Amino acid sequence: MLLAFVLALGIMAALALLLGAVLGWAAIRYKVDEDPLVDKIDAILPQTQCGQCGFPGCKPYATAIAGDEADINRCPPGGEDGIRKLADLLGKEFKPLNAENGEEKPKSLAVVDEAVCIGCTLCVQACPVDAIVGAAKHVHTVVSSECTGCELCVAPCPVDCIDIVPVGETVTSWKWRYPVIPLTPVKVAA
Amino acid sequence: MNARAEVSKVIFPFHGGVHPPEHKDESSQTPIAAMPVPRQLVVPLHQSIGNIAKALVAVGDTVLKGQMIAEADGTVSAAVHAPTSGRVVAVGPTLVPHPSGLPEHCVTIESDGEDRWIERNRFDWRNAEGRIIRDYLRDMGVVGLGGAVFPSHLKIGGARDGLDTLVINAAECEPYITCDDLLMRERAAQVVEGIKIVQHLLQARQVLVGIEDNKPQAAQAMREALKNAAINFPADVVVVPTLYPSGGAKQLIKLLTNIEVPSGVRSTDLGVQCFNVATIYTIYRALEHAEPVISRVVTITGNVQRPGNVDALIGTPIADLLAFAGDKPGSQAYIYGGPMMGFELPGTSLGLSKAGNCIIAKNGALFPEKPVEMPCIRCGKCADACPAELQPMDLYWFGKSKNFGKAQERNLFDCIECGACAYVCPSNIQLVDYFRFSKSEIWAAEKAKKAADQARERHEFRQFREEREKREKAERAAAKAAARTEASGGNVAEAADAERAAKIKAAMERAAAKKVEAAAAQTASDSVTPIDPDAVSVPMGQAAIAPTSNEAPQAVESAAPALDPEKAERIRAAMEKRAAEKAAAEAMSPEEKAAKEAEKKAKIAAAMERAAAKKAGQAAQQQPGE
């Protein structure tokens, strides 16, 4: 009986030594340095770089989410859809958009009223994606294909010549709708 | 002499297909009628699958028949011409024949009744270079008239050592439509002239004209015209069985040559090219008579008094066409195109487009209301009917559950939206609607993804640039400060020890100066930049406060190595180019228009550079990994 105990203990100890050593070694050897999660989150974020989430850009917000420092419901341009995708990715529960961060708006573009623009370059400096062109003392224009509609250029403009215009649907951007299923549910008699 | 050799007449059937009631006799009994010039024409500018043509006229301009009123915007686009002479009364969004029912750019012309041609010069295409011919066709607005309106100039050329087979699509498989049938019966000789031109341009070794066996008269006319024309290449009419959608380009190519063209592959690369017969006709008119595409034959049928074919000007309001054919009461809607692939028009005020091969007045007798859509029971009838050999029930399922990735995996984009699956579905499911929905969702998602990637890249680049500017500024300032201390240090130096001590002191002072300068730079940049790019992980509220002098140099130093050096290098390279381009663009900016132009060019160039840099970067990253 005693021998059995000693034997069991011995085998267990030997196993423990071996496995512990392997695990300890492997933990260092196969360490993954980067955090691919940040990139995955960043890929879901809309990249408007608008800062409405309270972080200076999408990547910082992604880093904060990955580090469990920020909630997933702080991105208005991403909308509910984006929150759902983040919830799926992180295995979290869906939360409605935090109203403090703003509300979901249709995709918009900044438009410079060229009659008013004085060419101060303040909006050029504000634009996070370099979508506004124009030199000092010359009228500025927004490159519509690169504008993310983040609205960051609106505030710095001293003459309020920038408008945020929602992008309407055109024949080229039109999408086929989800086919309506003509299955009319029976009205439950109350 | 007629040097015609025998051509292969074996038919290679494609999978699936359906045979709905043809309804062709109603409209094929009368010759093509000429439609009088209407009072007003609404000419859509989006007349190809590519970019919308750019308008060249403004309200109030007078135009002549055949005058270019909009030019092609880029390669995948085609010009638009005035169908008659008159005055431009409107340029702007107007309802167009499109399933969305959304307005799109149109030029509305009020006819002056004179129908006066612009001066035309015959184009000497035989001695012209291929590129010139292609540009000419683009400027003549030649697009595929079968319904897809693919710019024809893109299909000319490409094959280096000639083409094996030129397929002329005259199958016209959709029910009701007879415009190609009548065109061949009445203008076969001109079509054959067109065939000769295209054969020459493509250096095709043989030409096969595919006609369904329900159009014997057209086949006969074409055969005779081919016999009568002096052609020196093998060409013949191949009569194919009537089976929808044998008129689909891919299906017809398969039928005639046994070549299957997969999605995303140019048929030219497989040695075959396909043109619609009406397109061939317009190519002939354009090259031999310098006539741009300003009219087309359109079938008007269904619930009308005089169903038939009309040679109508592009832009003719649908209402005028219907009035010409005698619209009967009881029409619920008007189908634009055939009953299988067409769509219901959002109105009748809109103008005929080049894609409009048929208008069907729809009533309850001809188009009984479909019974209720029932759930899919996976019976597989749709798979049996699918000419693309897809599994429509699976695609339907993925589309319905918005599982688009899976749909794409199962070759959703091989679907030609022919509607055969929906036609045979015993549960009356509108399968094609789900496929179109899935496709447009996928496209939209891809577009959004591209835009996001672009924005991310631009943002990262911007951050990098700001970083570099700040660093350079700091370095300059430090150098200046160092020079100052060095000078003062020289006076004090007497012994080696003292010198060393002084050096240490100088270094300390240098560091201190650097700190100060950096802090200054920081504050300076803060005053113009609302977002502090250094404070990467600091919430904005904190970042708005200028950092203290202790934090600043730390941030400057730590932010740079935080970037992956390889990536930084790439960004630097891109940045240098970009900066140069931007400077150039800005230099040109005094004139508003010039600035725009330059910017656009710079943008394209920059995008190309970026793509190249990205590719190089990826390659560089992959190599050490392997």
Place this chain on the structure above:
Amino acid sequence: MLKVAAALIPGIATYTYFFGVGVLVQIGLATVAALATEAFCLRLRNYPIKPFVTDGSAIVTAWLMALSFPPLAPWWMITLAAIMSIALAKHMYGGLGQNTFNPAMVGFAIMIVSFPAQMSHWAAPLGLAPQSLDAAAQLQWIFTGHLPAGLNFDAVASATPLDTVKTQLMQHTNMLTILHEKLFGGIGGIGTEWITAAYLLGGLYLLQQKLIPWIVPVTFLAVLGGMAGIFWLVDPQHYTSPLFHWFSGAAMLGAFFIVTDPVTSPTTPLGRMIFAGLIGLLTYLIRVFGGYPDGVAFAVLILNLAAPFIDQYTQPSVFGHKNRKKAGAKA
């Protein structure tokens, strides 16, 4: 769907001829219960009742299930089975077109697992039993569980040919002796062989109407017969012939009416072939080596589960992509 029901009628008629009105009672009970359950579930799920109840799918389910039941099963069993098959196997999964398992077979399987004793109470076919039950006696037995005075259930009951073969073999009886029993007629057992032939007739009608893909019944019967043939040729003393396997039990009913159910089977041509073949294989294995006399129901249910998987791996190549594959292989 109604055509499928029509194709079952010759089978039903023959079955009734050999086994009495009990068959019709089972069918009637199953139909009523299935339709009522269908309507109730649709109502509960806020679906329009009329198009779904009239599409005939519930009726076909009910009939198939009733035909796999012993004609003298008590009334509550067929009713419960019908309710279970519609509510549990069909509507729980999302209704028509969404069910993973063949509802008829689920109903049957639940019952044979739960009440194996009652589910093996088969009356002897016409002319075999020492005492036969008239219509009134059958009804009395089905609805009350009692037989008229003087009748003993053991006297009217009889095992099915498949069951007999299996149990007798277990008693180490020689196959030839077994087949000499009068229960066995020409090939598949008295009555049974005619009923299966009638199913075959109905199946041919379905094939002619192109309502079922021919590959499915053909593969199923070929594999079942092939398995039987191999064993039979090796050891005819202990294994029965392919003909016996084809014309007894639910082979024909399964081949044309159950394995062909589109909802629960794969959709690709190759997939259908694999599906039907594996069902044939499993049916034979369960019949000969398993714990239950017939294997069609269990084989179908097991393969139902594998249908999406089979589909996934048997996707046919799409128009134009065949060349590409070949070109890729060459390159």
Place this chain on the structure above:
Amino acid sequence: MKSMVANGVRGALTLLVFTTLFTALMAGTYAATKSIVDKNTADAERALIAQVLPAGSYDNNLLADKLTLSLADARTLGNDEPSSIYLAKHAGKETGAVVETTAPDGYAGRIKLLVGIAPDGRVLGVRVVQHKETPGLGDYIDAAKSNWSEQFTGKSLGNPKLDGWKVKKDGGAFDSNAGATISPRAVVKAVSKVLVYVSAHKAQVFGEAA
């Protein structure tokens, strides 16, 4: 490189400490409960055997008084391995024997049985110990499912005669459920085999111990 080794050593030592601790804990519990567990196991076995003996008919330790059969003998009783016959004694006098037997021909495999036999050849009791018969169909031979197995009590080789040791359907004396005759058939056959064996080895079973 060094940190890998260091970390490995640290991991090994940590795991060693934990393993030793918990192994010791488990071993301690095992030692503490062993005697009770052993007793429970023996009790359970005894109770199982006692099921086929009338209550109060023995006062000996059933597990101790047993006869181990040779493999050949065990085979005649259908067992694969050497089996035992347990002897019940009351005040030193044999009151019965419990025979382990196996019916090989159940519907779904072997059926293990315990048969209690009195010295005069009467059956004291029959219990199915292990079987795989179809639930709800053949499993009524299990005493936990029905009292079918009680009909053996009191029967002997002469009552009924040997050719009456069949189910009623086969013309014998034993009841069975309609539609499920294979399992009872197997059990009846196995019990009769035990009776035949015991009567043939009467001296060996009862005499030798006496």
Place this chain on the structure above:
Amino acid sequence: MITQTEVRSISHNAVWKQNPTVVQILGMCPTLAMTTTLVNGTSLGLATALVMACSGGCVALLRSFVPNELRNPVFILIIAAAVTILDLAMNAYLHALYNVLGIFIPLIVTNCIVLARSEAFASKNGVAQSTLDGFMMGIGGTVVLAVLGGLREIIGKGTLFSGVDLVFGAAAKSWVLHLVPADLNYQFLFVVLPPGAFIGLGFLVAGKAALDRRADAARRRAEEAAAGGSEVQAA
């Protein structure tokens, strides 16, 4: 050490919100195999709760000594020890019940809910909290196992509390309720066999979701009413 609110939130979370069986769907092997009767289900559930409480406490106590990469082996070691001790103890002191639960007691080691809670909760929280969480998780599972076992017993066998004598001795045999008279030999095997457990569990999951939804709707209504009320007051 542990506050009242903590106790409440941990308990609510473990028993209802994160119920191991119907929400996390963990530890299905015992759930499906051992819920043939109310007594079986409850007993196994309680055994699991006991193991979870012990292992939770142990893990929380030792967590600071465990390097990150050794978490799994050490936790499993702790759980295995707890289960082995319970197994031996039950064998010794509750032998009849041990016979019934048989191989499922050692299998608690592999019940993923035990390791899951060690990893997700105990490795980050205090001893008291972890013990409570483990125990409450076990209780949450027990409740479901008991309900499932009870339902299956009633529908499948027509009895309730059968096997109670295994826990409380032979005297308890009379406690068994026969909803269907015992001599009818009623048995609905489909429910007794594992498929019945799957379907029953499905119904329980659906039932829980329905209850949650109803509670949610009620809360929303109450909120709306409150909001509406305040608006009215403001106006």
